Amino acid sequence: MRRKCQPGDGTETRRSFLSKAWLTVGLIAVVEAIWMLVDFLRPRRTRDANNTTLIVAGPVDRFETGSVTAFPAGKFYLVRLEDGGFLALSRECTHLGCTVPWVPEENRFVCPCHSSTFDIRGDVSGPPAPRALDHYRVRIENRVVKVDASEALRRSVFQAGQVTYA
Amino acid sequence: MSVAKNLVLHFRPVRLPAKTLAYTHTFGLGGSAFVLVLLLVMTGVLLMFVYEPVPGYAYESIVALQQDVLFGKFVRSVHHWSANFLVVVVLLHLLRTYFTGAYFESRQFNWIIGLALFVCVLASNFTGYLLPWDQLSFWAITISTGMLEYVPVVGIWFKQALLGGPEISSGTLINFYTLHTTLIPVTIVVLMAFHFWRVRKAGGVVVPRAPGEGPQSRPERVRAIPSLLYREIAVALVLIAGVFVFSALFTAPLGEIANPGMSPNPAKPPWYFVGLQELLLHFHPTFAVLVIPTGVCLALLVIPYLQYEENTSGVLLASGNGRRFAAVAAAATAIFTAALVLMDEYLLDFSRWLPSVPAIVSNGLVPTAMLAVLLWSMDLWLRKRCDASRVERVQTFFVVALFAFTTLTVIGVWFRGPGMILTW
Numbered sequence: 352m353r354r355k356c357q358p359g360d361g362t363e364t365r366r367s368f369l370s371k372a373w374l375t376v377g378l379i380a381v382v383e384a385i386w387m388l389v390d391f392l393r394p395r396r397t398r399d400a401n402n403t404t405l406i407v408a409g410p411v412d413r414f415e416t417g418s419v420t421a422f423p424a425g426k427f428y429l430v431r432l433e434d435g436g437f438l439a440l441s442r443e444c445t446h447l448g449c450t451v452p453w454v455p456e457e458n459r460f461v462c463p464c465h466s467s468t469f470d471i472r473g474d475v476s477g478p479p480a481p482r483a484l485d486h487y488r489v490r491i492e493n494r495v496v497k498v499d500a501s502e503a504l505r506r507s508v509f510q511a512g513q514v515t516y517a
Numbered sequence: 518m519s520v521a522k523n524l525v526l527h528f529r530p531v532r533l534p535a536k537t538l539a540y541t542h543t544f545g546l547g548g549s550a551f552v553l554v555l556l557l558v559m560t561g562v563l564l565m566f567v568y569e570p571v572p573g574y575a576y577e578s579i580v581a582l583q584q585d586v587l588f589g590k591f592v593r594s595v596h597h598w599s600a601n602f603l604v605v606v607v608l609l610h611l612l613r614t615y616f617t618g619a620y621f622e623s624r625q626f627n628w629i630i631g632l633a634l635f636v637c638v639l640a641s642n643f644t645g646y647l648l649p650w651d652q653l654s655f656w657a658i659t660i661s662t663g664m665l666e667y668v669p670v671v672g673i674w675f676k677q678a679l680l681g682g683p684e685i686s687s688g689t690l691i692n693f694y695t696l697h698t699t700l701i702p703v704t705i706v707v708l709m710a711f712h713f714w715r716v717r718k719a720g721g722v723v724v725p726r727a728p729g730e731g732p733q734s735r736p737e738r739v740r741a742i743p744s745l746l747y748r749e750i751a752v753a754l755v756l757i758a759g760v761f762v763f764s765a766l767f768t769a770p771l772g773e774i775a776n777p778g779m780s781p782n783p784a785k786p787p788w789y790f791v792g793l794q795e796l797l798l799h800f801h802p803t804f805a806v807l808v809i810p811t812g813v814c815l816a817l818l819v820i821p822y823l824q825y826e827e828n829t830s831g832v833l834l835a836s837g838n839g840r841r842f843a844a845v846a847a848a849a850t851a852i853f854t855a856a857l858v859l860m861d862e863y864l865l866d867f868s869r870w871l872p873s874v875p876a877i878v879s880n881g882l883v884p885t886a887m888l889a890v891l892l893w894s895m896d897l898w899l900r901k902r903c904d905a906s907r908v909e910r911v912q913t914f915f916v917v918a919l920f921a922f923t924t925l926t927v928i929g930v931w932f933r934g935p936g937m938i939l940t941w
Contacts, residue, residue, distance in 0.1 A: 392681075423778055446663070448659045462780070463780045464784040464937070466937060479798065
């Protein structure tokens with residue numbers, strides 16, 4: 352009995368083949384399980400992800416220059432800059448994610464959590480926030496302002512290209 | 518009766534050294550942690566019958582529990598306070614284990630299991646924090662998970678996986694609920710059994726001895742039943758009575774319902790993460806939430822595996838010198854940390870002094886390197902001038918880290934007002 356299992360014997364190659372096969376199958380199963388787990392944990396899209404989360408803000412003329420209007424439904428502020436351009440700013444602080452209120456008296460956004468401040472264009476005017484407020488795509492069709500609230504765009508500082516004009 | 522006896526003896530040796538029974542040797546901390554876990558499981562199951570983990574129902578179900586259910590407030594309070602006490606008890610247990618040198622040969626791996634249990638207890642507390650869905654829990658979890666964004670490469674992905682989306686939503690609640698009620702408790706129970714079994718394998722807890730006194734080869738032994746068992750029951754009953762009285766006097770807090778549109782001022786993470794947030798106010802995020810915590814965790818993991826010249830297991834604070842170093846290091850660190858926080862608030866501004874380099878260097882690498890040099894010179898001084906052994910040096914580092922973190926936590930909890938400004 353023992354002899355048959357000696358190295359070089361046919362039995363040994365079959366045995367080592369089988370153990371390698373088991374190992375391979377086991378590894379595949381582990382990879383599959385991990386894949387499945389990751390897929391289960393992957394950020395769940397909202398069920399109506401295909402529906403556009405386009406928010407119709409209103410006609411251009413309703414917003415005065417230098418004004419900030421909150422849209423709680425879209426979780427953004429619609430800003431009309433002094434030159435008449437539109438900018439949709441996320442209300443989420445880039446430091447740790449608190450909701451940033453607009454303080455009209457100080458003409459800036461002030462985060463209540465760690466006192467970061469942002470100017471009307473979303474640029475950081477006071478630390479610890481590391482980058483400007485995220486913004487959303489703004490479209491103006493037939494002089495009506497629409498904001499695509501589905502995706503917040505990250506940016507480090509304000510750039511002229513982020514502004515939409517009527 | 519004999520069945521119960523058998524069960525006890527699975528986790529306890531039949532006979533154990535009489536000296537280990539002294540209350541002031543272990544303070545019954547391990548057993549207390551076990552009792553708190555039992556209380557948490559029992560009250561947790563009761564809460565699960567009532568709680569609905571869906572926004573729009575979660576907070577409301579807690580309110581209904583408190584108003585309509587007999588002892589609803591009490592059961593929730595027992596769960597709440599037991600969870601908070603558990604963090605404290607487990608931390609004290611870790612300190613007791615470390616300072617009595619219960620991490621040498623044959624207990625090395627149990628130190629690692631203990632650390633894993635500590636992480637599980639924190640994770641359990643953290644996931645439970647969100648469930649009441651009030652303003653406090655909502656914003657504490659927002660801030661704590663916001664810290665994850667600063668972990669390079671995987672941070673954002675991990676945050677979104679944990680939250681089940683880009684922000685706290687129904688997905689977050691179901692994730693946290695599942696982790697809190699199944700995955701983490703099961704892990705804790707399995708690890709606990711492993712932990713106790715390793716203690717039994719090591720012949721019970723470490724035998725205390727005075728500095729300079731050699732380990733006894735044949736210490737006087739007594740039977741676990743009744744000597745150990747009755748002491749453990751006494752500790753358990755006193756603890757349960759204490760938790761019940763405390764919970765009857767102080768109802769677990771429940772604030773306003775969560776409002777994603779309005780952050781409270783100031784918003785703080787759960788108290789055990791406040792030290793981390795305080796670190797974040799002083800260091801570049803990559804250092805505050807990644808480099809420094811990772812360094813501390815690795816240091817904790819290797820403690821039992823370092824090559825020490827002598828085995829000081831059972832000697833409180835390793836030696837006479839060890840005690841002196843620890844006392845001086847504790848006082849000096851507490852004062853120094855508080856002074857540094859004050860200086861950073863009013864004087865230090867590395868990013869302005871070093872405008873030409875990126876913030877990660879000026880606010881991260883530079884201050885971290887300065888502290889590292891300071892610690893390194895402390896170590897050099899201990900080694901050359903005080904002739905300290907490695908056990909004493911490692912212990913001094915441990916005390917420094919412990920008191921630095923404790924000071925940061927105290928400052929964060931009691932001395933940070935609206936806008937995170939220092940107040941007193």
